[in-house]
Amino acid sequence: MTEKTLLDVKGLKTYFYLEGKKVAKAVDGVHFSVKPGETVALVGESGSGKSITSLSIMKLIGKPGKIEEGQILFNGKDLVKFSDKQMTQVRGREIGMIFQEPMTALNPVFTIGNQITETLIRHKKVSKAEAEKKAIDLLKLVGFPRAEETMKEYPHQLSGGMRQRAMIAIAISCDPKLLIADEPTTALDVTIQAQILDIMDEMKKKFNMAVLLITHDLGVVAEYAERVMVMYGGQIVEQTTVENLFLNPKHPYTNGLLESLPSLEKEVDRLGAIKGMVPAAHEFPAGCRFSDRCPHVMDKCKAANPELVTVEPGHNVRCYLYE
Amino acid sequence: MSVIEKELKIETENDFIVEAKNLKKYFPIKGGVLKRTVGHVKAVDDISLSIIRGETLGVVGESGSGKSTLGRVILRLMEPTEGQILFENEDISRLSNRQLRPFRKDMQIVFQDPFASLNPKMNVQELIEEPLLVQTSLDKHERREKAISLLEKVGLRPDSRLKYPHEFSGGQRQRISIARALALNPKFIICDEPVSALDVSIQAQVLNLMADLQDEFNLTYLFIAHDLSVVKHISDRVAVMYLGRIAEIAPKKNLYDTPLHPYTEALLSAVPSTDVLNKREKIILKGDLPSPSNPPSGCAFRTRCPKAHERCALERPELINVSEGHYVACHLYEQ
Numbered sequence: 001m002t003e004k005t006l007l008d009v010k011g012l013k014t015y016f017y018l019e020g021k022k023v024a025k026a027v028d029g030v031h032f033s034v035k036p037g038e039t040v041a042l043v044g045e046s047g048s049g050k051s052i053t054s055l056s057i058m059k060l061i062g063k064p065g066k067i068e069e070g071q072i073l074f075n076g077k078d079l080v081k082f083s084d085k086q087m088t089q090v091r092g093r094e095i096g097m098i099f100q101e102p103m104t105a106l107n108p109v110f111t112i113g114n115q116i117t118e119t120l121i122r123h124k125k126v127s128k129a130e131a132e133k134k135a136i137d138l139l140k141l142v143g144f145p146r147a148e149e150t151m152k153e154y155p156h157q158l159s160g161g162m163r164q165r166a167m168i169a170i171a172i173s174c175d176p177k178l179l180i181a182d183e184p185t186t187a188l189d190v191t192i193q194a195q196i197l198d199i200m201d202e203m204k205k206k207f208n209m210a211v212l213l214i215t216h217d218l219g220v221v222a223e224y225a226e227r228v229m230v231m232y233g234g235q236i237v238e239q240t241t242v243e244n245l246f247l248n249p250k251h252p253y254t255n256g257l258l259e260s261l262p263s264l265e266k267e268v269d270r271l272g273a274i275k276g277m278v279p280a281a282h283e284f285p286a287g288c289r290f291s292d293r294c295p296h297v298m299d300k301c302k303a304a305n306p307e308l309v310t311v312e313p314g315h316n317v318r319c320y321l322y323e
Numbered sequence: 324m325s326v327i328e329k330e331l332k333i334e335t336e337n338d339f340i341v342e343a344k345n346l347k348k349y350f351p352i353k354g355g356v357l358k359r360t361v362g363h364v365k366a367v368d369d370i371s372l373s374i375i376r377g378e379t380l381g382v383v384g385e386s387g388s389g390k391s392t393l394g395r396v397i398l399r400l401m402e403p404t405e406g407q408i409l410f411e412n413e414d415i416s417r418l419s420n421r422q423l424r425p426f427r428k429d430m431q432i433v434f435q436d437p438f439a440s441l442n443p444k445m446n447v448q449e450l451i452e453e454p455l456l457v458q459t460s461l462d463k464h465e466r467r468e469k470a471i472s473l474l475e476k477v478g479l480r481p482d483s484r485l486k487y488p489h490e491f492s493g494g495q496r497q498r499i500s501i502a503r504a505l506a507l508n509p510k511f512i513i514c515d516e517p518v519s520a521l522d523v524s525i526q527a528q529v530l531n532l533m534a535d536l537q538d539e540f541n542l543t544y545l546f547i548a549h550d551l552s553v554v555k556h557i558s559d560r561v562a563v564m565y566l567g568r569i570a571e572i573a574p575k576k577n578l579y580d581t582p583l584h585p586y587t588e589a590l591l592s593a594v595p596s597t598d599v600l601n602k603r604e605k606i607i608l609k610g611d612l613p614s615p616s617n618p619p620s621g622c623a624f625r626t627r628c629p630k631a632h633e634r635c636a637l638e639r640p641e642l643i644n645v646s647e648g649h650y651v652a653c654h655l656y657e658q
Contacts (some may be wrong), residue, residue, distance in 0.1 A: 045522035089630065159611045189385035189549065191608045194593035198607055219552075219595030223602070244598045260527030262556035264579060264591065265598050270534060271527035271556065277492055277521065 005073075006177055006210050007057070014049075014056045016281070024281035026052040026065070027067035028234035031308070038176065039204065039211040041225035041242070043218060045257075047278045049234040050214045054180050057212075058097060059087050059147055074178070093123040096171030096209075100183035100262040102163035106155040112139070112166050113151030116173055122175045138169040142199050161192035165199060172203050179204070182214045218261055222246055230254050233289030234281060236308060242314040250317040252294045288320070296321060328431040339409075340543050341397060346406035348389075348396045352616055366392040368567035369406075371642075373510070379537065379544040381558030383551055383576070383590070389567040390547045394513045397545070398430055399423060410511075415495040428458045428621045431504035434445045437496030441488040446472070447499055454506045474500040477532060498532065505536065505552050518553060518560055521634035530557060551594050555579055560648070563587050566615055567624040569642060573649035579643035583651040585630045620655070630655060 014027040024143050027049045034040045044050045056063055057072055059079060072079040079090065091097070107115060116138060118132035126134070132151070135245055139147035142165040153161055164184060181200065185193035201224060204211050206235040213225055213269045219304045221228050221242060230253065231240040249255050259272030276293040279285060285292045291301040300320055326494055336420055346367055354361035366389040374380050385388040395401040399406055399415060408416040415426055435442040441450055451470040455461050461469065471481045477498040497517060504512055514533065518526040534557065536542060548554050555575060562572040563584065571584040582588045589606040596603055608627045613619055619626045625635040632654070640652045 111567055149467075161611055189612075190551065190593045191385065191589060192611065193595075194605055194607055197595075198605075217595065218523075218597050222597045222599050223595045243599050245598055257523060258597070260524045262527075262552040262593055262598065263597060264555060266597065268556070270531045273527035273531055274524040275528075277494060277525060307359070315406060 004036065005033040006036045006075065008071070008073040008317070009033070009053075009057065009070040010073065010224070011074065012056060013068040014052050014065060015059055015068045016065045018064065018282060022282045025234050025284070026281045027056060030070075030231075030234075030236055031228055032236065032239065034178065034210050034212055035209045036210055036215075036320050037204070038227065039201075039213055039225045041213045041215060041221040042231060043215055043221050043228060044231035045216060045278050047281065048231040049281070050231050051182055052234075053231070054097075054182050054212065054214050057180065058091055058095060089123075092119055092171075092176075093174045094176055095178045095180060096174070096176035097180045098164070098167045098171050098182070098184050100186050102160065103155060103166045105167055106163060108155050111152055111154055112158070115166075117171050119170055130242040134173070135169070138173055139166070142166075142169045143195070145188050147182065160188055161195060164188065164192075164196050168196070168199060168203065171179065172207065172209070175207055176209060177244050178210045180212045180214070183216070184213075186216070187222065193220075200224075213224075218246075218257065230257070233279060235289065235318065236316075237290065237318045238316070239308070244315055248315075250311060250315070250322060252292075252296050252321070253290050256293075256295075287320075305318075324337060339373040340376040340378045340411060341545070342372075342407075342409040343393075343397060344371050344407040344409070344553045346370045346393070346396060347404045348401060349404045353370055362616050365389075365567045365618065366615060367396055367403075370567075372562060372569065372572065374543060374545060375560075376510075376543055377541055378559040379546050379557055381561040382545065382547045383549065383554050383613065384562060384564035385549060385612055387566070387615055388509040388564040389615070390564050391515055392543060393564070394432070394515050394547050398432055398513060400432070401481050416599050424458075428454075428507035429510045430505070430513070431509040431511070432515060433497070433500050433504050433517045437493060437500050437520070438488075440500055441496060441503075443488055446485050446487050447479075450488075451484075451506055454503065457520060458507050469506065470502075472581070473505055476505065476536070476575060479503045483652070490642055492525075494529060496520050497521065497529050501529075501532065501536070508544070511543045511545070513547065516549070517546075519548060519550060524551070532544075533557065551590060563590065566613065566618050568623065569650075569652065570624065571651045571653075572642070572645075572650075573651075577646070582648070583656060584624075584653050585625050585628050585655075589627075589629075603651035622652075633654045 009032050012027055012030045016024040016026055018024055030053055042050045056067055061067060067080055094219050100239060113135055116135040120131040120134055136147045139150055144150045144314055185196050225242050229236045232253050238254045249258055256274035260274060262271060274293050285303040288305050291297050306318050306320045308316045309323055310316050311322045347369055348361040348367040349365050351360040352362040382390045396403050403416055407414055408425055448470050451473055452466045455466045455469060470484060474481050474484060479498050518529050525595045546557055558575050560574050563570045565586050571587045582591055589608050592603055592606045610627050613626055621637050622635040622640050625631040634654050639655050642650045642652045643656060644650050645656050
């Protein structure tokens with residue numbers, strides 16, 4: 001590889017051990033990489049394993065879950081082998097993270113100022129006064145005009161959009177090289193969503209930060225990401241550039257998703273629905289995990305799971321139709 | 324019925340099934356030691372609209388716009404503070420609960436969260452039979468038959484009728500809610516964010532089901548949602564709400580092709596588009612929705628409006644008719 005990669009996930013498997021010896025293969029052999037400064041989206045429906053993938057990268061998987069196999073190379077170092085203590089130096093400092101629900105991610109008993117300066121003092125080893133100055137700058141950057149006053153406010157005093165902006169300020173406070181954004185705008189109204197995504201995009205350009213965007217919203221993917229991975233049943237089923245995905249989708253699941261999406265541009269009498277529902281992670285069908293919902297299903301689909309194959313440079317699909 | 328046939332039908336008929344006239348719902352804010360009323364949250368503030376038989380009227384708005392309260396007041400699940408609600412030309416806004424009973428079977432509601440709206444202690448059969456037990460004189464056998472046929476109608480297996488809500492997925496639960504709403508052959512159903520908790524592939528299944536049922540039973544829907552694409556797909560006409568008032572109401576095509584209100588324009592531009600070749604220019608609105616307990620003077624949208632002028636702070640714009648069926652509340656369009 002000529003270009004340097006920032007994050008290289010190789011063969012990641014995260015399993016959950018359920019009661020009665022059942023194993024939920026929430027993430028089952030995921031490969032992808034993120035280059036410095038690019039936005040890569042991980043898209044899928046609930047239960048596809050996209051959030052577990054992001055939590056695995058941060059090593060925030062608790063019992064009964066476990067990273068079974070694979071490597072998570074961040075700047076060439078394998079995070080899977082890191083101890084808890086080493087991870088505290090990575091989280092918040094080299095990898096920032098924002099979550100869907102900023103009210104549960106922020107600590108309700110500390111002021112916003114307190115929560116930003118805490119991160120700065122811990123990771124950057126700066127004095128309290130310096131941290132406060134930097135925190136005010138950060139809040140102004142993410143669009144708080146009265147940043148000095150916001151410093152003294154508690155999370156409950158802010159609206160949903162403001163909380164998410166405060167989360168972004170905390171996440172970027174230590175100039176991370178990678179920002180993981182897990183459904184950052186799902187709980188927000190559409191006008192506020194536009195504000196937040198705009199700020200994220202601006203920060204990304206300003207600090208040359210890479211973004212791993214986890215979302216179920218294909219519109220958000222189309223507008224903000226450069227490359228995209230579609231996940232289904234704990235695996236990547238299609239991986240390509242954003243343009244390719246929307247203009248030239250290959251996998252029947254991707255096609256199904258796009259057709260089931262109502263849009264402002266097209267007018268249809270009925271939406272193209274995918275029959276059935278996402279299987280639970282402990283009861284995937286044998287063979288291709290999409291086989292029981294797929295309109296193009298063949299005999300061999302039920303026998304063995306297809307591999308992710310390259311159909312054209314930079315476009316990988318997990319489907320027998322393209323082998 | 325094809326889309327064109329339906330449009331024609333709606334244009335030629337003025338058969339209103341539901342009319343709201345100057346409807347208001349104010350919630351008191353209590354304060355101080357004596358819990359005196361110190362102000363009001365004007366959740367629905369002087370709304371008048373008519374719903375034509377057989378149509379789907381979409382209501383869009385952000386959280387706090389009052390769209391759900393509007394639905395609940397129209398069904399009399401909440402008492403209106405002022406104003407009238409006419410159901411098939413009869414004023415139901417002041418009827419007692421007993422007097423309302425015969426109307427109840429004609430008006431139903433499907434809620435957003437099928438996890439909270441179905442009693443977890445009742446199985447599917449009991450859930451669907453409950454309205455039949457209250458409103459009809461069907462015997463046990465007839466009720467069971469009806470429940471089975473409703474389950475088939477909404478695409479659930481009849482042998483699942485002895486299962487409990489927790490055994491179903493979100494999409495299946497929403498199908499149960501729909502079967503329950505259909506049990507009494509209603510004429511009018513309010514759908515309050517019925518698909519917003521569902522994944523897109525399941526959302527499409529439920530939207531298709533609702534459209535099929537509308538054709539089959541000639542249902543009228545008031546479809547409340549925050550997702551502009553979903554509302555565009557399912558509606559014939561669309562109303563845009565902002566802080567308890569209607570900002571714009573028009574046939575779907577007019578509203579989405581030529582939005583007039585600056586708020587509608589901004590809302591539409593903010594919807595992320597999957598059209599990677601033609602990116603829409605975004606209008607990024609400043610700030611958040613103001614508090615409905617203390618709305619700005621004049622036009623409530625003026626604090627975020629890119630086109631606000633002096634007059635907007637002084638006078639509240641009324642809904643005016645600008646073209647066939649297209650109404651907007653904005654000073655820009657007044658003569």
